[in-house]
Amino acid sequence: MNLASILSFTHTLVKDSLFPGAIAIDATAGNGHDTLFLAQSVGEEGQVIAFDIQSQALENTYTRLKEAKVEERVSLHQRGHQHMTEVLSELTIPQVQAIMFNLGYLPKGKLEVTTLPDTTLTAIDQSLEWLGPSGTLSLVLYTGHAGGKEEATAVLQKLSLLNTRLFDTAHYQLLNRNLAPSLALVRKKGLN
Numbered sequence: 001m002n003l004a005s006i007l008s009f010t011h012t013l014v015k016d017s018l019f020p021g022a023i024a025i026d027a028t029a030g031n032g033h034d035t036l037f038l039a040q041s042v043g044e045e046g047q048v049i050a051f052d053i054q055s056q057a058l059e060n061t062y063t064r065l066k067e068a069k070v071e072e073r074v075s076l077h078q079r080g081h082q083h084m085t086e087v088l089s090e091l092t093i094p095q096v097q098a099i100m101f102n103l104g105y106l107p108k109g110k111l112e113v114t115t116l117p118d119t120t121l122t123a124i125d126q127s128l129e130w131l132g133p134s135g136t137l138s139l140v141l142y143t144g145h146a147g148g149k150e151e152a153t154a155v156l157q158k159l160s161l162l163n164t165r166l167f168d169t170a171h172y173q174l175l176n177r178n179l180a181p182s183l184a185l186v187r188k189k190g191l192n
């Protein structure tokens with residue numbers, strides 16, 4: 001694995017929690033790279049629920065899924081991830097094995113539409129409730145755009161205070177690059 005590729009590192013760690021038939025969430029569908037990864041990882045029997053507030057992002061994601069012929073196992077929602085609980089309850093989802101966030105703006109999209117600390121923190125709270133035993137929550141954090149540093153700091157602060165009896169948390173950061181994305185990870189402890 002390429003150590004400098006935060007995205008492939010993220011996929012490797014998230015995959016640990018996935019299996020055929022699992023349910024997973026992409027909280028920021030964007031151009032659909034993570035949605036596709038999740039759809040392929042949960043297999044035909046699995047289910048992926050993806051959120052984005054921009055129709056352009058959901059169109060890009062749908063095109064990518066259709067090309068890979070996995071669109072039927074994914075439901076796309078033009079809703080903010082801060083409404084995750086409402087949507088998952090409506091879909092009668094019991095719990096999920098993985099939830100991925102890739103914060104910031106849509107690459108090649110409107111740079112001024114970004115994730116925001118308040119809604120991100122609300123969505124993290126909800127995510128922690130929906131994660132099943134041994135489930136993984138991943139957040140790729142960016143500090144190069146306006147507001148990115150504040151959002152990353154708020155996320156790391158929140159995760160550093162999680163109850164150690166319930167969660168393991170980690171932060172993976174490249175040391176010799178400026179403004180490279182970093183990865184925050186939460187793993188819910190399993191049933192022992």
Ligand SMILES: C[S@@+](CC[C@H](N)C(=O)[O-])C[C@H]1O[C@@H](n2cnc3c(N)ncnc32)[C@H](O)[C@@H]1O
Binds near residue numbers: 035
């Ligand atoms: C960095 S991009 C995601 C990239 C994506 N994971 C991929 O693989 O292409 C961030 C996305 O978050 C979306 N976004 C911003 N605020 C949001 C919110 N409250 N809920 C859901 N998505 C949001 C943006 O529209 C944008 O598409």
